[in-house]
Amino acid sequence: MNESMTLESACGASDGESPRGKSVVTAKVGEEVSPKVTARLAERISRLAASPIRDILKVANRADVVSFAGGLPDGESFPDLSLETISQQALQYGPTEGEEQLRDWIAEDLTKRGLSVAADCVLILSGSQQGIDLVAKMFVSDKTKVAVESPTYLAALQVFNLFGADYTSFCPQSSDKLVDGSPALTYCIPTFQNPTSYCYTKAERQRLASACDASGSVLLEDDPYRDLVYDQCDRQPVCSYLKRSEWIYQSSFSKTLAPGLRLGYLVCSPSLYPTLSWLKQAADLHSNRLSQQLVLSLLQGTDYEARLGKLIVRYRKKRDHFEALLQEHFSDIASWTVPAGGLFFWLKLHSARAIDTRELLQEAIARGVAFMPGEPFFSVPRDAASHIRLNFSNASAQQSSTGVKILADLFRSH
Amino acid sequence: MNESMTLESACGASDGESPRGKSVVTAKVGEEVSPKVTARLAERISRLAASPIRDILKVANRADVVSFAGGLPDGESFPDLSLETISQQALQYGPTEGEEQLRDWIAEDLTKRGLSVAADCVLILSGSQQGIDLVAKMFVSDKTKVAVESPTYLAALQVFNLFGADYTSFCPQSSDKLVDGSPALTYCIPTFQNPTSYCYTKAERQRLASACDASGSVLLEDDPYRDLVYDQCDRQPVCSYLKRSEWIYQSSFSKTLAPGLRLGYLVCSPSLYPTLSWLKQAADLHSNRLSQQLVLSLLQGTDYEARLGKLIVRYRKKRDHFEALLQEHFSDIASWTVPAGGLFFWLKLHSARAIDTRELLQEAIARGVAFMPGEPFFSVPRDAASHIRLNFSNASAQQSSTGVKILADLFRSH
Numbered sequence: 102m103n104e105s106m107t108l109e110s111a112c113g114a115s116d117g118e119s120p121r122g123k124s125v126v127t128a129k130v131g132e133e134v135s136p137k138v139t140a141r142l143a144e145r146i147s148r149l150a151a152s153p154i155r156d157i158l159k160v161a162n163r164a165d166v167v168s169f170a171g172g173l174p175d176g177e178s179f180p181d182l183s184l185e186t187i188s189q190q191a192l193q194y195g196p197t198e199g200e201e202q203l204r205d206w207i208a209e210d211l212t213k214r215g216l217s218v219a220a221d222c223v224l225i226l227s228g229s230q231q232g233i234d235l236v237a238k239m240f241v242s243d244k245t246k247v248a249v250e251s252p253t254y255l256a257a258l259q260v261f262n263l264f265g266a267d268y269t270s271f272c273p274q275s276s277d278k279l280v281d282g283s284p285a286l287t288y289c290i291p292t293f294q295n296p297t298s299y300c301y302t303k304a305e306r307q308r309l310a311s312a313c314d315a316s317g318s319v320l321l322e323d324d325p326y327r328d329l330v331y332d333q334c335d336r337q338p339v340c341s342y343l344k345r346s347e348w349i350y351q352s353s354f355s356k357t358l359a360p361g362l363r364l365g366y367l368v369c370s371p372s373l374y375p376t377l378s379w380l381k382q383a384a385d386l387h388s389n390r391l392s393q394q395l396v397l398s399l400l401q402g403t404d405y406e407a408r409l410g411k412l413i414v415r416y417r418k419k420r421d422h423f424e425a426l427l428q429e430h431f432s433d434i435a436s437w438t439v440p441a442g443g444l445f446f447w448l449k450l451h452s453a454r455a456i457d458t459r460e461l462l463q464e465a466i467a468r469g470v471a472f473m474p475g476e477p478f479f480s481v482p483r484d485a486a487s488h489i490r491l492n493f494s495n496a497s498a499q500q501s502s503t504g505v506k507i508l509a510d511l512f513r514s515h
Numbered sequence: 516m517n518e519s520m521t522l523e524s525a526c527g528a529s530d531g532e533s534p535r536g537k538s539v540v541t542a543k544v545g546e547e548v549s550p551k552v553t554a555r556l557a558e559r560i561s562r563l564a565a566s567p568i569r570d571i572l573k574v575a576n577r578a579d580v581v582s583f584a585g586g587l588p589d590g591e592s593f594p595d596l597s598l599e600t601i602s603q604q605a606l607q608y609g610p611t612e613g614e615e616q617l618r619d620w621i622a623e624d625l626t627k628r629g630l631s632v633a634a635d636c637v638l639i640l641s642g643s644q645q646g647i648d649l650v651a652k653m654f655v656s657d658k659t660k661v662a663v664e665s666p667t668y669l670a671a672l673q674v675f676n677l678f679g680a681d682y683t684s685f686c687p688q689s690s691d692k693l694v695d696g697s698p699a700l701t702y703c704i705p706t707f708q709n710p711t712s713y714c715y716t717k718a719e720r721q722r723l724a725s726a727c728d729a730s731g732s733v734l735l736e737d738d739p740y741r742d743l744v745y746d747q748c749d750r751q752p753v754c755s756y757l758k759r760s761e762w763i764y765q766s767s768f769s770k771t772l773a774p775g776l777r778l779g780y781l782v783c784s785p786s787l788y789p790t791l792s793w794l795k796q797a798a799d800l801h802s803n804r805l806s807q808q809l810v811l812s813l814l815q816g817t818d819y820e821a822r823l824g825k826l827i828v829r830y831r832k833k834r835d836h837f838e839a840l841l842q843e844h845f846s847d848i849a850s851w852t853v854p855a856g857g858l859f860f861w862l863k864l865h866s867a868r869a870i871d872t873r874e875l876l877q878e879a880i881a882r883g884v885a886f887m888p889g890e891p892f893f894s895v896p897r898d899a900a901s902h903i904r905l906n907f908s909n910a911s912a913q914q915s916s917t918g919v920k921i922l923a924d925l926f927r928s929h
Contacts, residue, residue, distance in 0.1 A: 134786045137731050138761050141699040142790075143656040143678070149793055171608065179606040182805075184598055192593040192773035194585065227641050227777070231799045238677070242557040260797050263652070264557070285555040317551050347552050359606035361804035363641070372548045376556075379563055383674050385645045389803045390775035391596075 148262050167504035170471040172295070172444050173495040175419070178412055179359045186398045191390045197382040199225025199366070200393045206400050207366055214327075215337040216350060218368045224378055227388045229325055229365030232351040233257050235380045236286070236321050237264045239373070246284040248318060252447075252478030252488070254295045257288055257323070268480040271312075273305040279312035287318045292336050293326035293443030296478050296490040300441050303335040310342035319373075320346055325353040325365070328409055331417040332441040347373055354396050356444070357409060362392040416444075416494055423493035423501055430509035446491045447475075450512060455485035465511055470504040562676050581918035584885040586709070586858050587909040589833070592826055593773045600812045605804045611796040613639025613780070614807045620814050621780055628741075629751040630764060632782045638792055641802045643739055643779030646765040647671050649794045650700070650735050651678045653787070660698040662732060666861075666892030666902070668709045671702060671737070682894040685726075687719040693726035701732045706750050707740035707857025710892050710904040714855050717749040724756035733787075734760055739767040739779070742823055745831040746855040761787055768810050770858070771823060776806040830858075830908055837907035837915055844923035860905045861889075864926060869899035879925055884918040 134142065198204065204223040211218050226232050233256070241247060241264035249258070251270035261268075271279050273291070280287055289309060291301040301309070313320045322340050330336065340348040353365035369377060381387070399405060423446060424439055431437075435448040450456055458474035465472060475488030496504060548556065612618065618637040625632050640646050647670070655661060657679035663672070665684035675682075685693050687705070694701055703723060705715040715723070727734045736754050744750065754762040767779035783791060795801070813819060837860060838853055845851075849862040864870055872888035879886060889902030910918060 134790065135761065138733060138786065141654060141731075141733060143652065143654055143659065145656065146653055146790060149790065173608055176604060176607050179603055182598055182601075182606075184596055187596075189593055190590060192596075192775040193590050194587055194769075194774045227799045227803070230797075234798050238557065239560055240555060240557055242559065245557065256797065256800075263794075263797060317555075319552060319555060347549065355608075360608045361606040363799065363801070363803045372552065376548065376560060376563065380677075383644075383670065383677060384648050384798065385641045385777065386670075387777070389641070389777045389806055391805060391809075392803055395805075 145263050145265060148265065149259075166466060166469055166471055167496055167500040167507075168471040169491040169493070169496060169501075169504060169508075170473045171495065172492055174356055174360065174444075175415060175494050178415060180399055180408065182395055183398075184395075187391065187394045191394045193390075195387050195390045195393075197224075197378055197387045199223065199388060200390065200397060203393050203397045203400075204366075206397065207368070211338075211350070211368060214341075216341040216368070222368045222371055222374050224367050224369070224374070224381055225388045225393060226351070226365040226367060226381070227385055228355060228360075228363040229323065229351045229353040229367070230256060230260075231381075231384065232349065232365065232367040233260045233321075233323070235367075235377050235384065236349055237261055237266075238380050239376055240286045240319060241266050245286070246282055248280045248284040248287040249480050250289060250294065251480040252296050252475065252486075253288065253480065254290060254323065255477045258477070258480060261288070270480050271309075273299070273301050273309060279309055280316050280318055283316045284318045286321060287313055288321045288323065289339065290323045290326075291339050292324055292334075293329065293440060295326070295443070296445055296473070296475070296488075297447045298438070298440030298443045298445050300334040300336070301339070303337070306335065306337065306339045307342050310339050310344075310346075313346040313348075314344050317346060320348040322348065322350045323352075324350065325356055326443040327352065328357050329413065329416055329444065330442040331413060331420055334441045349373060349377070357412065358396060358399055362389075362396060364388060364392045364396050419493050419498070419501075422498055423491070423505070426501060426505040430505050431512075434509065434513055444492050444494045446493060448489050448491065450487045450489065452487055455483075456487045456515070457485040458487070458489050461511060461515060465508060468507050468511060470507045470511075472508060559677050559679065562679065563673075580880060580883055580885055581910055581914040581921075582885040583905040583907070583910060583915075583918060583922075584887045585909065586906055588770055588774065588858075589829065589908050592829060594813055594822065596809055597812075598809075601805065601808045605808045607804075609801050609804045609807075611638075611792055611801045613637065613802060614804065614811060617807050617811045617814075618780075620811065621782070625752070625764070625782060628755075630755040630782070636782045636785055636788050638781050638783070638788070638795055639802045639807060640765070640779040640781060640795070641799055642769060642774075642777040643737065643765045643767040643781070644670060644674075645795075645798065646763065646779065646781040647674045647735075647737070649781075649791050649798065650763055651675055651680075652794050653790055654700045654733060655680050659700070660696055662694045662698040662701040663894050664703060664708065665894040666710050666889065666900075667702065667894065668704060668737065669891040672891070672894060675702070684894050685723075687713070687715050687723060693723055694730050694732055697730045698732045700735060701727055702735045702737065703753060704737045704740075705753050706738055706748075707743065707854060709740070709857070710859055710887070710889070710902075711861045712852070712854030712857045712859050714748040714750070715753070717751070720749065720751065720753045721756050724753050724758075724760075727760040727762075728758050731760060734762040736762065736764045737766075738764065739770055740857040741766065742771050743827065743830055743858065744856040745827060745834055748855045763787060763791070771826065772810060772813055776803075776810060778802060778806045778810050833907050833912075833915075836912055837905070837919070840915060840919040844919050845926075848923065848927055858906050858908045860907060862903050862905065864901045864903065866901055869897075870901045870929070871899040872901070872903050875925060875929060879922060882921050882925060884921045884925075886922060 204220040207223045208218050208220040237260045243265035244267045247261050247266040248269045269281050327336050340350045347370040349369040351367040435450045437448045473490040475486035618634040621637045622632050622634040651674045655678035658681045661675050661680040662683050662685050683695050741750050754764045761784040763783040765781040849864045851862045887904040889900035
């Protein structure tokens with residue numbers, strides 16, 4: 102789960118000129134397809150809004166830009182890989198469901214976390230973004246009610262939009278009826294939410310589970326950040342509290358091992374499994390077997406727990422440094438909660454009138470810093486969200502110091 | 516592109532007992548979801564037919580069964596891999612479109628094959644099955660006309676079905692109007708077709724291109740077998756002959772390098788690229804970077820051409836051996852054309868009345884041999900197709916000798 106890729110536009114899709122000087126693609130999503138092809142597009146494509154952010158942010162990957170925009174882990178945290186334990190047979194086609202030993206490991210791990218599942222209900226994914234696609238295919242079509250937090254993970258909204266979702270939003274802290282209107286699907290990120298980094302309390306977890314049970318809504322719990330915990334908080338899966346409703350729980354190895362391996366997984370109620378595995382097969386047959394073997398050997402290594410411990414120390418230090426920078430430069434112009442885990446600070450900008458943070462992005466990049474505007478995280482589009490999301494895991498301490506000051510100056514002048 | 520995975524059922528999905536003796540999932544695709552969840556499923560899920568073949572064939576992977584069913588390459592043909600050239604940065608999130616150098620290589624390679632494309636139009640896929648999913652999302656919704664060969668690749672039919680395709684079929688050798696009724700999409704496998712292994716002549720390629728140009732149909736050309744060529748034949752992409760229609764061409768590294776790396780790609784008309792790359796991003800952000808780096812280093816190696824040459828020699832020998840076995844055991848009960856490339860023999864069984872080959876599969880497996888029944892390859896379901904598909908690349912010479920004789924005895928007795 103990560104929208105870092107919104108940093109990249111379709112290669113050549115918005116450049117006037119490609120880096121290689123070849124003729125390039127110039128159309129935007131669904132916009133410049135020739136009229137005769139437009140008439141043939143599936144209707145769902147009309148729901149793909151061309152994102153100006155995608156086009157602007159692609160320059161955020163330039164070496165001369167400090168980027169707080171994506172959700173990239175610290176590149177220095179990646180593990181050493183070895184092919185020594187990889188069998189030649191791992192290069193053959195494999196089972197759609199994934200490697201058996203990896204599924205066993207995941208089932209045992211989740212059971213320790215309070216979610217009792219059999220390995221038979223584990224489906225290995227090509228990253229947890231894929232889980233959102235499969236679940237949306239299964240449950241979302243034109244006008245399907247989907248309950249989401251607002252703000253929430255923008256690339257989940259994009260997938261639900263594609264399939265035609267009609268949103269209803271909920272707030273875990275609300276004491277009102279949590280999930281209104283009997284949504285077919287409820288999507289949540291209860292642990293170090295993206296973008297807010299909020300971590301549900303135990304009571305909030307139980308209440309959301311009860312609300313799903315009461316409404317019969319299927320729960321999709323997205324949990325990629327759970328291991329990046331800097332301050333103690335309840336992290337037991339909401340799915341473990343369900344008594345009746347069907348559910349899907351998913352997580353990822355992108356944050357704790359490495360995103361380039363593109364490996365995640367879902368587990369689900371037994372009755373949902375056959376359909377989801379069928380959809381997985383139709384999507385890409387099965388996930389990369391080399392990655393599965395490499396991840397398995399890292400998980401089974403004697404130093405995996407120690408590795409997680411070091412990662413937490415590394416990121417806690419980065420968070421604390423970033424917090425100090427924000428205190429120094431942003432305390433008069435924004436408010437925020439220190440994240441107890443995850444990768445992001447979510448800032449609310451103080452302002453007499455609402456700010457469309459997208460409008461400041463281009464200038465920020467011109468000054469050498471990228472951030473993620475808040476607007477696209479809201480399920481009901483907002484013209485001016487007055488929020489920005491800042492990633493603290495990827496930039497170095499020096500880059501962060503420079504970048505936060507530049508950003509604060511920009512927002513203050515605005 | 517491969518339906519080998521139909522050999523695997525959802526783990527535990529049809530077993531009474533799992534290998535680990537745990538309680539298991541027992542529902543079939545869309546069948547045993549609880550009634551309250553059924554009411555919430557997207558309508559498209561009703562088009563997922565539970566496949567009895569999938570359930571039966573999963574036993575085909577048992578060590579004591581000779582399988583001609585899947586499209587598995589010879590495991591002894593897989594390359595040696597080395598992580599020496601892989602940078603740590605390859606483990607970070609990467610661009611949706613794929614690694615730049617790999618895209619460059621592919622564009623140059625396709626240009627040599629007669630399809631002139633810029634690297635900007637190359638989209639790296641997590642296997643070419645994914646291309647079918649992305650293109651179907653873009654063009655296929657309820658009752659969309661899709662032109663296909665019949666028979667054709669069954670997992671393409673499954674994806675098109677999911678999104679609601681209404682089929683019209685065409686035959687490349689037909690002199691009639693090729694593509695009827697102005698389909699939104701035309702799907703073809705012109706080179707060593709699956710399942711027939713037929714290779715279009717140059718005239719047939721040009722005629723299909725003209726038909727798409729005339730009807731305005733978007734062409735999806737699926738070309739995973741092109742390099743496995745045993746007898747000379749025209750292999751220039753049909754897309755290269757198009758004058759007006761938009762197009763997508765896709766291929767795979769699964770057959771020439773290794774399927775477990777899950778790497779394929781598509782190239783397309785410039786105007787389709789932004790939407791397809793957006794859909795790729797929504798599906799899984801980007802493809803495995805380790806695989807991309809490994810494949811690139813194999814492609815750039817000095818021995819890649821030699822490797823392809825050896826692979827062709829290996830498979831031609833296997834084909835010839837299989838052909839001799841068929842001549843010995845099947846010549847009185849079936850007819851077939853010797854494939855000039857690819858991985859399959861497609862047999863038409865002689866019989867006074869049509870045979871539902873699915874009915875014989877269970878008995879074949881009981882006798883220790885698996886084959887692929889012909890029925891699921893037809894776009895309009897047939898009760899009795901009297902065809903079977905036999906893969907010759909995976910089984911050893913000894914296994915093939917045993918298996919072909921057993922199969923012939925079974926079909927003869929029937």
